Amino acid sequence: MTPVVAVNQLRAYYQTQQFGVQRDVRAVDDVSLQVMPNEIYGLAGESSCGKSTLIKTIAGAIRPPLTVQGGSVVFNFAGQSLDLYKAGPQALQSIRWKHLSYVMQGSMGVLNPVRRVRHSFIDFAFRHIGQPMPAFMETVTQHLARVKLGPEVLQAFPHELSGGMRQRLAIALATVCKPELIIADEPTTALDVIVQKSVLGMIREVQRELGSSLIFVTHDMAVHAHLCDRLGVMYAGRLIEEGATKDVFSRPRHPYTTHLIASLPRIGKTASIKALEGAPPNLADPPKGCRFHPRCPLAMDVCRQQVPAFAEVAPGHRVACFAVNPVAVE
Numbered sequence: 001m002t003p004v005v006a007v008n009q010l011r012a013y014y015q016t017q018q019f020g021v022q023r024d025v026r027a028v029d030d031v032s033l034q035v036m037p038n039e040i041y042g043l044a045g046e047s048s049c050g051k052s053t054l055i056k057t058i059a060g061a062i063r064p065p066l067t068v069q070g071g072s073v074v075f076n077f078a079g080q081s082l083d084l085y086k087a088g089p090q091a092l093q094s095i096r097w098k099h100l101s102y103v104m105q106g107s108m109g110v111l112n113p114v115r116r117v118r119h120s121f122i123d124f125a126f127r128h129i130g131q132p133m134p135a136f137m138e139t140v141t142q143h144l145a146r147v148k149l150g151p152e153v154l155q156a157f158p159h160e161l162s163g164g165m166r167q168r169l170a171i172a173l174a175t176v177c178k179p180e181l182i183i184a185d186e187p188t189t190a191l192d193v194i195v196q197k198s199v200l201g202m203i204r205e206v207q208r209e210l211g212s213s214l215i216f217v218t219h220d221m222a223v224h225a226h227l228c229d230r231l232g233v234m235y236a237g238r239l240i241e242e243g244a245t246k247d248v249f250s251r252p253r254h255p256y257t258t259h260l261i262a263s264l265p266r267i268g269k270t271a272s273i274k275a276l277e278g279a280p281p282n283l284a285d286p287p288k289g290c291r292f293h294p295r296c297p298l299a300m301d302v303c304r305q306q307v308p309a310f311a312e313v314a315p316g317h318r319v320a321c322f323a324v325n326p327v328a329v330e
């Protein structure tokens with residue numbers, strides 16, 4: 001099966017100057033992954049591990065000081081194959097919203113604060129949907145019903161709506177053109193638990209109904225367990241584990257993933273959660289070898305010297321850890 005997006009050996013660094021010295025913050029460092037049609041791919045990892053940078057780079061939302069240093073992102077939509085960095089910004093413009101949409105952190109970013117909501121739908125979707133205005137507005141109204149919003153929101157200004165309504169609007173905007181790929185960065189983190197649950201349920205329903213693929217970023221492992229078909233776990237700019245969500249949760253192989261899962265609160269759990277010692281590394285000067293070794297309970301000499309290959313250890317389950325697989329990156 002052809003993936004909807006194939007990311008190959010992607011490297012994206014923030015190039016910053018401090019006191020005249022250039023520093024490269026290696027936020028995405030040699031990441032490869034594929035997202036298949038009709039699947040929800042979750043991207044997990046603690047704050048600052050590079051999740052947002054990775055999806056910005058996949059969505060082509062790159063602004064200085066972020067620069068792509070190498071690798072490729074290839075989209076396969078509607079019988080076409082588009083190599084994002086070879087094709088250039090014009091090609092990206094032509095697929096945005098229609099084939100690829102991106103829901104950023106915080107819903108206000110996408111809604112124009114000084115214009116009524118209907119203008120946002122007209123600006124983003126009218127030319128892609130190709131219907132005359134009354135029929136287009138009917139399509140939008142029917143789509144809003146999917147995310148449990150009435151047509152009156154179209155006449156409102158964003159500030160007149162609640163956070164949960166704005167978030168559902170952001171999801172409606174991202175899905176109204178039925179794109180093959182939706183990329184969402186922490187779309188529910190700012191919401192209270194009840195609204196979060198309903199928005200997550202709606203994201204899943206809309207995704208299943210449209211048959212789109214979704215890359216869903218959050219540091220919240222409970223959300224991943226609930227929503228995602230497959231899960232990629234990042235640590236310090238690299239993917240360190242990937243597999244079907246149920247396999248990763250039932251048998252995590254990387255000690256970092258084991259820690260993330262063990263940290264989840266559970267009803268009836270009485271043992272206290274042991275914090276992981278140390279802090280994530282400075283990505284301007286990451287440790288040699290496996291980037292997790294300074295915090296790893298299983299660290300061996302090889303972990304301090306060599307980078308573990310991100311290799312398949314069971315069908316569809318990839319891990320970068322010498323305790324699981326002795327192969328190093330060449």
Ligand SMILES: Nc1ncnc2c1ncn2[C@@H]1O[C@H](COP(=O)(O)OP(=O)(O)OP(=O)(O)O)[C@@H](O)[C@H]1O
Pocket residue numbers: 014016025027045046047048049050051052053054065219283
């Ligand atoms: N504009 C910037 N300039 C320099 N470094 C940056 C910039 N933006 C992010 N970084 C660094 O890049 C690394 C990855 O950040 P990123 O936001 O991608 O992580 P994240 O996993 O999405 O975290 P969060 O969940 O907190 O958003 C961090 O070390 C961060 O400090």
